[in-house]
Amino acid sequence: MKLVLSRKGFDSSAGGCANPILPDGSLWPLPIPDEDSPFRYGQLQRNGIGLADLLADLTRGRVAASMGAHLDPDLERDDLTERTDPHWQPTFGQQGAALGHLFKQGISPGDLFLFYGWFREIETTHSGWRFRKSAEDRHILFGWFQIDRWLDMSRTQNRNRWQARHPHAHGTRANPNVLFLAPKRLRLGGERTRFPGAGSFSGITPGQVLTEPGGARGDWLLPSWFHPEGRASVLSYHADPKRWRQAPEGTRLRNVNRGQEFVLDLDHYPEAHDWLHQLFTAAKATPAHDSEKSIPFPCE
DNA sequence: ACAAGGCGGTATAGATTCTC
DNA sequence: GAGAATCTATACCGCCTTGT
Numbered sequence: 001m002k003l004v005l006s007r008k009g010f011d012s013s014a015g016g017c018a019n020p021i022l023p024d025g026s027l028w029p030l031p032i033p034d035e036d037s038p039f040r041y042g043q044l045q046r047n048g049i050g051l052a053d054l055l056a057d058l059t060r061g062r063v064a065a066s067m068g069a070h071l072d073p074d075l076e077r078d079d080l081t082e083r084t085d086p087h088w089q090p091t092f093g094q095q096g097a098a099l100g101h102l103f104k105q106g107i108s109p110g111d112l113f114l115f116y117g118w119f120r121e122i123e124t125t126h127s128g129w130r131f132r133k134s135a136e137d138r139h140i141l142f143g144w145f146q147i148d149r150w151l152d153m154s155r156t157q158n159r160n161r162w163q164a165r166h167p168h169a170h171g172t173r174a175n176p177n178v179l180f181l182a183p184k185r186l187r188l189g190g191e192r193t194r195f196p197g198a199g200s201f202s203g204i205t206p207g208q209v210l211t212e213p214g215g216a217r218g219d220w221l222l223p224s225w226f227h228p229e230g231r232a233s234v235l236s237y238h239a240d241p242k243r244w245r246q247a248p249e250g251t252r253l254r255n256v257n258r259g260q261e262f263v264l265d266l267d268h269y270p271e272a273h274d275w276l277h278q279l280f281t282a283a284k285a286t287p288a289h290d291s292e293k294s295i296p297f298p299c300e
Numbered sequence: 301a302c303a304a305g306g307c308g309g310t311a312t313a314g315a316t317t318c319t320c
Numbered sequence: 321g322a323g324a325a326t327c328t329a330t331a332c333c334g335c336c337t338t339g340t
Binding site for chain 3: 016096100101237
């Protein structure tokens with residue numbers, strides 16, 4: 001099994017601000033702008049809060065409700081107002097160089113993406129939403145996606161079927177281009193869990209926070225077992241030993257300034273299985289959708 | 301094998317806003 | 321209104337990927 005740490009949502013260039021932590025402590029990873037997407041920012045919501053106004057405040061009008069939103073990964077049915085598709089299921093598209101990296105790393109069904117993003121607390125004022133002044137910039141895990149299988153979106157047939165339902169079926173896309181589908185339930189260590197195969201954490205538990213307390217957001221404090229010394233492989237993009245430092249409180253990692261998908265081969269890091277189990281046990285996550293319909297299209 | 305592209309990050313400076 | 325804090329725009333850096 002492989003674990004992929006995948007950065008998603010607004011960043012310093014796409015969107016240009018942090019993703020909000022709402023006053024109730026919930027995380028809202030924002031889709032990056034994409035004019036080819038079938039979805040608009042004005043169609044998105046969470047917990048009854050419309051994204052249009054919140055986004056106008058936080059970006060000072062740079063990102064408008066009429067702009068296209070790259071809803072990917074698509075983890076929550078209710079993120080889109082009036083989602084009527086009875087066959088909706090979580091999806092996650094990957095393409096181009098990022099996907100090339102994943103294939104090169106030997107990604108296969110059963111592997112698990114953990115999504116993280118740049119998050120900061122927001123508050124309401126007389127003039128609307130804003131980032132809380134003293135709030136820290138942190139990288140925080142906000143969701144997951146286990147690979148059940150994937151569809152080749154370079155095939156016209158698949159693009160036509162998914163046109164209204166996923167950004168990767170729209171516009172000009174780099175090759176390779178695939179759409180990942182998740183199993184109904186997350187499987188960890190061969191055991192079926194109570195969590196859906198893909199979903200999002202509803203709040204923040206300490207295990208989800210990657211950034212070292214008080215540190216810059218690219219300075220991570222990870223569990224001790226993460227250190228690559230004596231292991232047969234290392235987190236991809238992070239082979240330089242100077243990035244790693246063993247400390248009493250854990251392993252410090254200076255995150256690379258580029259790349260979006262960091263792959264860890266858990267065959268060489270068996271401790272990760274317990275860590276994953278604890279992460280999901282502690283975290284509050286969206287409940288599994290027992291009413292899910294069967295998957296509409298055959299595996300390609 | 302090499303060069304170029306792409307892009308997320310940091311550093312910096314100037315502008316703006318906040319606080320007293 | 322002054323100084324501090326914060327925000328914004330810009331330049332620069334690093335480095336994997338792709339194209340030649």
